[in-house]
Amino acid sequence: MSKLLKEVITRVERATDSIFRITVASEYISANAAPGQFVNIKCCDGAQALLRRPISICSVDRSKGEFDLYFQVKGAGTEILAGKKRGDTLDILGPLGRGFDLDIGYRRIAAVGGGIGIFPLLFLLDESKAVVKRSYLGFRSSGQVLLLEEFGERSTSLETATEDGSFGSKGFVTDLLERDIISEEFDMIYACGPYPMLRKISEIAGKHGARCQISMEQRMGCGFGACLTCACMTYTDDGSRHYVRVCSDGPVFNSEDVVFE
Amino acid sequence: MNNTDLTVDICGIKLKNPVIAASGTFGFGREHSDYVDLNKIGGISVKGLTLNPREGNKPPRVAETPAGMLNSVGLQNPGVRYFIENEIQFLRQFSTAIIANIAGNTIEEYCEMAEILSDADIDAIELNVSCPNVKAGCVAFGNTPEGIADITSQVRKHCRKPLIVKLTPNVTSISDIAAAAEDAGADALSLINTLLGMAIDIEARRPILANNTGGLSGPAVKPVAVRMVYEVYRTVKIPIIGMGGISTGNDAVEFLLAGASAVMVGTACLVYPDACIKVCEGIEQYMKRHGFCRVADITGKLMLNT
Numbered sequence: 001m002s003k004l005l006k007e008v009i010t011r012v013e014r015a016t017d018s019i020f021r022i023t024v025a026s027e028y029i030s031a032n033a034a035p036g037q038f039v040n041i042k043c044c045d046g047a048q049a050l051l052r053r054p055i056s057i058c059s060v061d062r063s064k065g066e067f068d069l070y071f072q073v074k075g076a077g078t079e080i081l082a083g084k085k086r087g088d089t090l091d092i093l094g095p096l097g098r099g100f101d102l103d104i105g106y107r108r109i110a111a112v113g114g115g116i117g118i119f120p121l122l123f124l125l126d127e128s129k130a131v132v133k134r135s136y137l138g139f140r141s142s143g144q145v146l147l148l149e150e151f152g153e154r155s156t157s158l159e160t161a162t163e164d165g166s167f168g169s170k171g172f173v174t175d176l177l178e179r180d181i182i183s184e185e186f187d188m189i190y191a192c193g194p195y196p197m198l199r200k201i202s203e204i205a206g207k208h209g210a211r212c213q214i215s216m217e218q219r220m221g222c223g224f225g226a227c228l229t230c231a232c233m234t235y236t237d238d239g240s241r242h243y244v245r246v247c248s249d250g251p252v253f254n255s256e257d258v259v260f261e
Numbered sequence: 262m263n264n265t266d267l268t269v270d271i272c273g274i275k276l277k278n279p280v281i282a283a284s285g286t287f288g289f290g291r292e293h294s295d296y297v298d299l300n301k302i303g304g305i306s307v308k309g310l311t312l313n314p315r316e317g318n319k320p321p322r323v324a325e326t327p328a329g330m331l332n333s334v335g336l337q338n339p340g341v342r343y344f345i346e347n348e349i350q351f352l353r354q355f356s357t358a359i360i361a362n363i364a365g366n367t368i369e370e371y372c373e374m375a376e377i378l379s380d381a382d383i384d385a386i387e388l389n390v391s392c393p394n395v396k397a398g399c400v401a402f403g404n405t406p407e408g409i410a411d412i413t414s415q416v417r418k419h420c421r422k423p424l425i426v427k428l429t430p431n432v433t434s435i436s437d438i439a440a441a442a443e444d445a446g447a448d449a450l451s452l453i454n455t456l457l458g459m460a461i462d463i464e465a466r467r468p469i470l471a472n473n474t475g476g477l478s479g480p481a482v483k484p485v486a487v488r489m490v491y492e493v494y495r496t497v498k499i500p501i502i503g504m505g506g507i508s509t510g511n512d513a514v515e516f517l518l519a520g521a522s523a524v525m526v527g528t529a530c531l532v533y534p535d536a537c538i539k540v541c542e543g544i545e546q547y548m549k550r551h552g553f554c555r556v557a558d559i560t561g562k563l564m565l566n567t
Contacts, residue, residue, distance in 0.1 A: 004296055004534060042532060047328035047480040047508075052532060077325075093534070219321040219469075221332065222531035226292040227285070228308070228337050229323035243316050243337060248292070261319070 002224065003028055005092045009084055010066060015146050018073050019116065020082045021058075022090075027065040029095050033057050035124035036099025036192075036215055036252045039069070040223035041081065042091040049077035052093060054223050054247070056192075056215070058119040059126060059150075070119045070147075096223055097251050100124050100213055106187040108132040111155070112177050112201060114193025115139060120215060122147065124190055125154035132156050134184060138173025138193065142166035174200040181208050188213065191255075202255035212255040218246040225249075233259040265548045266555045267541065269303070269523050271500045272423045272448035274385050276303040276358055276523060279556045280513065280541040283504050283527030284309055284362035284387065284427075285334065289348040290355075296534035301541070304358030306451075306525060307344065309389050311363070312370045314340040319471035324460040329479030329506070330528060331458050333472035336364055341374050345381045353382060360425065364389040368402070368412050372419045379421035386422050388413065388447075391429030391454040403429045403454075406441035413445035425502065428452040428493075430482075435489045436496040443497045450493060451502040451525060453486045479528040480506040487519050494520020494561055508536060510543010517544075517559040 011023035029039065040052035053071075060067045073082050084090070102124070109130040111121040118137050125133055135155040139145050141164050152158045159176050160168030169176070174197060177189070181204060191201045192215035205212035221227035225248030232246045234257045241259055244250070267278040281304040282293070289307050290299055299305070317337025324331045339347075341363065352359050361383045365371040371388065378386055390403035390412055402412040413426055426442040428435060430453040439450055455476025460469045468474070486505025493501055503521030507513050508529035516524050529536035544556070553559050 001295055049325070050328060050479055050528070050532065051323075051325050051330060219323050221323045221330065222286075222292075222534075224292050224295070224534065226288040226534075227323070227332070227531050228288075228317065228334050229320070229332055231317060231320040231322060231334075231337070241316075243320075 002094050002096045005029070005094070006089050007092055009086055009088045009090055011086055012082075012084055015070060016144055019070055019146065020073065022069045022071070022081065022084065023066050024069065024090055024092070025066050026092070029057070029092070030060045030062050030065045030067050033060055033067060033095040034099040035102065035127050036120050037095040037097045038223075038251065039092050039094030040096055040220075043077040043080040049080055051221060052223055053077045053081065054096070054220050056120040057095065057123055059122050070116070072116050093223060097247055098249065100190055100215075100252050102128050103188070104129055106130055108185060108187050109134070110177060110180070110184065110186045110189045111135045112173055112189060112191040112193070113137050114173055114197040115144065117193030117197070117215070118147065118151070120192050121190060122150055122154065125151070130187075132184075134180065135159070136161070136173045136176045138162070138197070139167065140164070172200070173197065174204065177201060178204050181205075181210055186210055191215070198255070199260040202258060202260060205255050213252050214255045214258065215251045216246050216253060216258065217251065220247050223247045233261060235259060264554060265545055267545060269556050271502065271523055274304070274358055274423050277356065278303040278541045279517070279523035279544065280537045281306055281358070281360065281502065281523060281525045282530055282537055283525035284389065286527040286530045289344070290352050293530065293534050297538055299352075299355035299357050302357050302537045303523065303541070304360055304384070305352065306360040306362050306387050307348070308338050309336050309362045309364045310338050310341045310344050310374065311336055312341055312365060312374055314338065314343065321469060321471055322475075324469035324475065326458070326460050326477065327481060329477050329481030331460055331470060331475035331477050332455070333470045333475035335472065341377055345377070349382050358384040360385045360387050362387040362389050362427070368415050371412060371416050375416045375420040379419065383422065385425055386420055387425040387427050387451060388416060389427050389454070391427055391431070403438070404432050406437045409438050410441040410445040413442050413447050417446035423448045425449045425451050427454055429454045430485060430489055431457050436492045439493040439497050443499050447499060449500045449502060450497065451504065452493060453482070453489050453505045456482055456485065478506070480508060482506045483512060483515075487515050490516055490521050491519040491563065507540060508533075510540050510545070510547055513540050513544050514547045514559065517556065518561070518563040520561045520563070522557065522560050
């Protein structure tokens with residue numbers, strides 16, 4: 001269950017030009033969060049940056065009672081967040097959402113991340129008991145590449161792709177998955193990234209009959225299921241289509257359930 | 262003054278305090294119940310109901326704007342019968358008033374819902390004649406005095422619960438609309454619904470909302486809402502439930518002074534699940550500070566500059 005919390009920031013770090021890392025001390029969230037879940041942050045009091053900003057949990061240090069967030073500065077809210085200092089208090093709602101299903105039976109997994117979608121996969125790799133963990137990370141260009149060491153430590157293999165070929169192989173991360181999907185016989189593919197990437201992965205998984213969970217993104221109002229703004233069209237068991245909530249029915253869905261429009 | 266009485270009576274609806282969660286921002290109460298004790302909230306106006314289930318609009322359905330937000334949910338809801346069978350029982354565990362907010366494509370649909378809900382265990386019906394996010398009907402009823410008189414009088418014949426008519430601000434004269442609703446049999450008025458707005462992604466050269474336009478809410482609309490409550494209070498005799506950008510007790514007191522008998526808190530409930538309780542505490546503090554014993558003593562106590 002999620003809670004309304006005031007927690008203290010223990011570190012603020014610039015990771016790339018536009019991406020920041022914030023470490024937050026929170027016994028509650030570090031004890032209760034699951035991979036794929038997010039927190040919803042009120043960046044400042046009052047009417048400025050009015051709505052909370054949903055940010056996925058990147059990693060959790062249960063022994064220290066801390067968790068890490070990585071976020072890209074995109075607008076007023078994230079700019080304020082990037083300006084926070086160690087010792088500042090953060091107004092947090094969390095942990096929220098339905099995360100990844102980490103069944104013990106998934107022995108061979110793939111973690112496929114694109115851009116700022118890579119972050120929740122780090123937490124996933126930490127918690128997964130799989131024997132084979134293949135990570136595939138995609139970035140636009142070498143300037144955006146980050147967390148390679150952390151992903152490397154948690155994976156049995158790690159490959160990267162950049163769109164311009166400035167780091168790793170040239171092309172999309174989906175090309176790497178497509179190359180390996182037959183030979184690797186993954187029990188589960190986990191993916192998080194931009195919409196076109198998730199659509200492509202969903203297609204690839206569908207074509208090969210592979211099981212796949214994807215973490216969806218949508219503009220949110222409340223983040224806890226009340227306002228119905230973060231709609232995602234899904235198929236239900238009887239084949240009909242219905243809007244469900246990304247924040248509380250997701251953000252993680254089975255790829256075959258999502259209707260890509 | 263130690264004895265502050267927060268109870269209010271809005272056309273026969275007894276509320277333990279004057280703070281009601283606004284429709285569309287509180288679902289059917291389940292999500293917020295994880296964070297707040299619903300027993301402490303005066304009432305809950307549930308997510309807008311339609312006769313049949315509705316899927317709502319395509320996403321994106323929300324865009325943040327300066328001191329506010331636009332939404333175009335488009336009345337996604339499971340339908341009035343589902344609400345009666347699956348949600349009322351949950352809400353009735355708590356001692357809070359249940360207000361069923363209804364919207365329709367035709368007057369007949371409104372009448373049918375009023376008929377069905379009159380036999381349900383709810384405390385009042387709120388007529389949403391002003392949703393800006395659905396194409397057919399709804400908004401068309403709310404923006405002329407003739408339209409609102411027609412729908413109010415017809416629903417009145419089928420409604421055996423207190424009838425609240427929710428007014429849209431997207432009109433030239435809110436007091437003409439309010440007077441028409443009162444004359445046609447409304448027991449109370451709630452205002453304002455959202456202001457029609459648009460936000461544009463200049464890089465993509467497209468509106469952010471898939472629906473192109475949406476309803477503006479949040480602190481940005483508060484001065485408009487207060488002015489409208491003030492105007493309507495000078496025109497009608499029936500109670501007014503004021504809303505529009507309330508996030509603190511002081512915000513709520515502005516509405517009470519302008520003429521509201523109770524308030525609704527909407528957008529703030531999305532940011533702070535406990536917003537209603539904070540607003541209520543703020544009202545109580547104001548009452549103590551100024552020696553008001555009853556909420557009704559504040560209503561309309563605005564002193565105009567001459």
